[in-house]
Amino acid sequence: MSASHPRYLWWNGKRVAWEGATVHVTQLGWATVPAIFEGIMSYWNDAQEELFVFRLDAHLQRFLRSQKMMRMARDYSVAQLTEVIADLLRANECRQDTYVYPLAFLGGGGGFRRLSSTEPAATEITITTRPSPSHLLQREWKHACISSWTRISDNVMPPRVKNLSNYRNSQLASAEASMNGYDTPILLNAQGKVAEGPGACIMMVRDGQLITPGVTESILESITRASLIELARDLDIEVVERTIDRTELYIADEVFFCGTAAEVTPIVSVDRYPVGDGEQGPITSRLERAFHDAVRGKDRRYARWVTPVGAPKAVPAD
């Protein structure tokens, strides 16, 4: 792998050299309006010299559901894409935490028009990989604000699926937050209740209970969220999925984001109200540790969540 990019990416059924994977400029634009994607993390386990892809099956199932939702042809199965991703990670000799990015878009131009067809639209798929060091256990905290932008909703642009276009809403909110001196926005839904972050779900702790909005509150059906709910229950932490008021965040004991890229990210203030005592809280810390051990394949109780890719052994230095 060169310093700036991996050797290969996968495109429509073939592993191809990075430099050779180009599209004509006329394909840009409408083709990406219904484009859908996945963000998948794979974690390096030093002791086992192995790379583990976290919840690959769940991510690929969501990838296919997003394709269905956007009326795209689904030419590859979960099993085929699983093999493709493992092969790509091996070919790129990934021996560090690595982000995997499958993207499906409408090839051949005219994507917007073709969406109205009754036939599923012809779909192109690319899969790329890039190094993405985990920030778990690094004590990276964020200061948040409530955004003046409303989260997109199911009857407007369904946040349930990972449509690329959904992220314009996230981008507007993130830009506003950073211009106002915050690290991140938290978006409310059309009902004025807490939805999620720009690229992550949200959880809070009140009186020992872990509380998170339900999947009909204008959120992505997050795989990390589902995993943390399971981990929390295994740790005997009570979990409740319910509507959250904005002001509950101001008086919560703990608040954190969760997601593939966010992993577990503590929020230590909301609209300048310190969360708890303004530091990462104890339940967040327990969940972060449990998540870390699960994703890296260290806690074998969650072995079913991780796919070993069969990483090539390091070539010994002369």
Ligand SMILES: Cc1ncc(COP(=O)(O)O)c(C=O)c1O
């Ligand atoms: C808007 C949004 N919400 C939530 C999440 C978390 O979803 P997941 O845990 O499946 O990555 C993401 C992606 O990470 C996201 O982009």
